[in-house]
Amino acid sequence: MKNQENIKVGISIGDLNGIGGEIILKTFEDQRILDFCTPILFASIKAASFLKKHFDSEIAFNSINDINRVIFGKFNVFNVWSQDVKIEFGKEDTKIGEYAVRSLESATKALKNDDIDVLVTAPINKHNIQSNKFNFPGHTDYLAQQLEGQSLMFMVTDFLRVGLLTDHVPVKEVSKHISKALIEEKINTIYTSLQKDFRINRPKIAVLGINPHTGDNGVIGNEDDEIMKPTLKSIKESGKLVFGPYAADSFFGSDNFKNFDAIIASYHDQGLIPFKTLSFGKGVNFTAGLNKIRTSPDHGTAYDIAGKGVADANSFKEAVFAAIQIFKNRKEFEELKNNA
Missing domain, CATH: 3.40.718.10 (Isopropylmalate Dehydrogenase)
Structure with a gap:
């Protein structure tokens, strides 16, 4: 039984045709990270299973339709959609952009409701996410509207x-x-x-x-x-x-x-x-200055190497560690302020 005090890390899937899925899987293949955080991927078990098979990952998924069914110390996949998604690595696709937005919106809702403690976003394509309903240059602008600060x-x-x-x-x-x-x-x-x-x-x-x-x-x-x-x-x-x-x-x-x-x-x-x-x-x-914590890697979708299994996961891994540390720092800061 894992420690239920460990931090719930929400993850938006980003552009499924980019390297996001690969770097997410690579980050959590080291089981030790599950001792102090619980990942929750906002996507679908079908998409996650496709990525797992393609990249020959050994990660075991816990598929959930209710955010309250998260299992601590497991890699949870929250089903934002149920339909099949055609993933074509390296291709810019407006339909894939729609799924990236759906993942982000669902993860942000969970963040606002305290169903997750922090949010780590995989890279999106700023062009194919644009629509009448979603018109933001990127993650930062969207989260600035959704969150306080x-x-x-x-x-x-x-x-x-x-x-x-x-x-x-x-x-x-x-x-x-x-x-x-x-x-x-x-x-x-x-x-x-x-x-x-x-x-x-x-x-x-x-x-x-x-x-x-x-x-x-x-x-x-x-x-x-x-x-x-x-x-x-x-x-x-x-x-x-x-x-x-x-x-x-x-x-x-x-x-x-x-x-x-x-x-x-x-x-x-x-x-x-x-x-x-x-x-x-x-x-x-x-994204500093907001009432909730969001981090991301310092790179984009990298279509040129997507699906090839050669993407470097270090920046995404650092984004997860940074979110966890900032969460702990904020908690300690507030405790010290309240006790002053």
């Missing part, structure tokens, strides 16, 4: 944490989105997350500039001088250890990032290119 894309590993001021925004529109209010909101979110989710009492945060060389005194744009610098000055005067803006081109190469608990980038590629270069295969995408 102010969401922030926070890429984390054991030696590097990178948050974003703007995430899935076209480069030509980045400066239009950055304002004093946005900078304050994101810094407050990341500051609170570092304290609550990572147990860092006095976080040190670096902020990267918007323009090359932070604008070179207005030669390459005025946004850093007019928006970023005065806002950071005000935040620092309030008592937070916030520094910058730093020129992004040399910040990571000089190892300056090692002096901070987190770095905030102004836009997607400014933060994710160095993050993935330094930590690819071990990085985790954590």
Whole structure:
């Protein structure tokens, strides 16, 4: 009999034609992980059995139609649908996108109802999930609408944490989105997350500039001088250890990032290119700022290798471990706060 206090990890299946199924199976083939967490895959036993057979996995499934029938210490498959699904690895398919959405919606409902403790999402195809009913650029935007709080894309590993001021925004529109209010909101979110989710009492945060060389005194744009610098000055005067803006081109190469608990980038590629270069295969995408915990691997569907049995499961495994640790940290943080 497994410990019924172990953490219930909900898993959305993602794009069935991608590598999600493979990395999920590989992660939980090590039975030791079931001693301290109970996985619940939101998909169907038919799809799970197909994946198990294709990848010659030895995982034993517990198929359930009622979330209350979860067996602790077993790999549970919650049946979101019952019909057969044609899985064709490497193919973009709008029908497969619909099943990815159904899995995500069901898992999110369970998360909101506390039927699962944390959510780990397998990669989706942002194009084939779009419909009249589901019109979000990705997981983060959908969960921000469904859950309470102010969401922030926070890429984390054991030696590097990178948050974003703007995430899935076209480069030509980045400066239009950055304002004093946005900078304050994101810094407050990341500051609170570092304290609550990572147990860092006095976080040190670096902020990267918007323009090359932070604008070179207005030669390459005025946004850093007019928006970023005065806002950071005000935040620092309030008592937070916030520094910058730093020129992004040399910040990571000089190892300056090692002096901070987190770095905030102004836009997607400014933060994710160095993050993935330094930590690819071990990085985790954590949606900070929400009242519930969601993590995912730092990669996509990888259609080019889907179904071949060669996908690296390390990032997904790290996402599971990160969700569990953040859950424990939050619980301890709340207990200490209540006892203070």
